[in-house]
Amino acid sequence: MEGSVGIMGRKVFISFDFEGLAGITSWNDVNKESSDYKRQTMLVQLYAFLEGLRDCDVLLVDSHASGDNIPWEITNDFPNVQLVSGGIRKYYMMYGIDDSFDFVVFFGYHAGVGSLEANMDHTYSSSSIHNIWINGMLMNEALINAAFAGLYNVPVTCIVGDDKVVQQTKLYIPNALYLSTKQSIARHSAVMKPMPTVVKELRDLSTKLSKISKEAFDVFRFEKPVEMIVEFSDTLRADLVSSVPLVERMDGRKVRIVHDDYKVIFEALLAMTYICAGAKVLL
Numbered sequence: 001m002e003g004s005v006g007i008m009g010r011k012v013f014i015s016f017d018f019e020g021l022a023g024i025t026s027w028n029d030v031n032k033e034s035s036d037y038k039r040q041t042m043l044v045q046l047y048a049f050l051e052g053l054r055d056c057d058v059l060l061v062d063s064h065a066s067g068d069n070i071p072w073e074i075t076n077d078f079p080n081v082q083l084v085s086g087g088i089r090k091y092y093m094m095y096g097i098d099d100s101f102d103f104v105v106f107f108g109y110h111a112g113v114g115s116l117e118a119n120m121d122h123t124y125s126s127s128s129i130h131n132i133w134i135n136g137m138l139m140n141e142a143l144i145n146a147a148f149a150g151l152y153n154v155p156v157t158c159i160v161g162d163d164k165v166v167q168q169t170k171l172y173i174p175n176a177l178y179l180s181t182k183q184s185i186a187r188h189s190a191v192m193k194p195m196p197t198v199v200k201e202l203r204d205l206s207t208k209l210s211k212i213s214k215e216a217f218d219v220f221r222f223e224k225p226v227e228m229i230v231e232f233s234d235t236l237r238a239d240l241v242s243s244v245p246l247v248e249r250m251d252g253r254k255v256r257i258v259h260d261d262y263k264v265i266f267e268a269l270l271a272m273t274y275i276c277a278g279a280k281v282l283l
Helices: 039-051 141-150 163-170 195-209 235-241 262-278
Strands: 011-016 057-062 081-084 103-109 129-134 156-161 177-180 182-186 189-192 226-232 254-259
Touching (some): 129 141, 129 262, 141 156, 141 163
Antiparallel strands (some): 182 189
C-alpha cells in the first residue's frame, strides 16, 4: 500500500487529528464513547478541505485516539482518497509516508503540552507525557511529525489547527500555509468563527495548496545527533520505559535518548507512548 495511492496529480499525505478543529473544546467532543462526540462537526470541516484536493491523490491517515473517527464511506464522495483507519500501527500519525509524496498536511492539530491558553494542549499523550524536548526545543506533535516526513524529503506544506499550534509551528516552519480554526483562550475554551467562514477558508486553502509547487516549501529536519528528552507525568511511567533500548534515565520523571537516525528517536517515542497507554492497569 505504501507509496501507491493512485495515478492522479500531486500526492498529498494528510495526518488527521481532532482537537484542533473548530467547534471542539473538550475531551467529550472527541471521544467516540461520549454522547457529546462531534463527528459531524469534524466531517463538515474535513469535507470542505478535501473539496479543494479533488485533483490530487490523497492518503488520509486517521490519527486521533484509536484511529477510527473518519467513516470509510467518505471515499464514496472522494474516490481520490485512501483512508488509513484503526490502531495501534507502526509510525501511528505518519503511517504510509514515503518519498513519493509531494506534500504533508497536518489537519486538526493542537498545541503542545503546557502551552498557555491552548485548547486541549498535549503532546502524543494527554495523560502520560508532561514535556518533550528535541535538541533543546520544546515540542508539539506537528514538529515531531514534520521531522519524520523530513526523513523522506517531503515538506509540511499546510497546518490546520487552533491559533496556538499555528503560533508555535510557524517559528520553525515559516513558509507553510496555515489556517487557525479557532482562538484558544483556555484548556477547555475557545472563541469560534462562524461555521460558513471556516468552511470557506478550508476550501480556499486546499484549492491554493493543490496549485502550489512542492519547491515552494522547505523540508524540516533536526540536526544530528538528535537528542530527545521526555518528561513523564509521574515516576512510574518513567520506570516503565527505562527498559526501552537506548533510553537513559535522567531523574525521577525524565528519560533521554540520543541517536543520529531520527527514525530511531521517533520509534522510541511511540514505543514509550504505547507502553504507558497499555500499562494503565498499573497506574
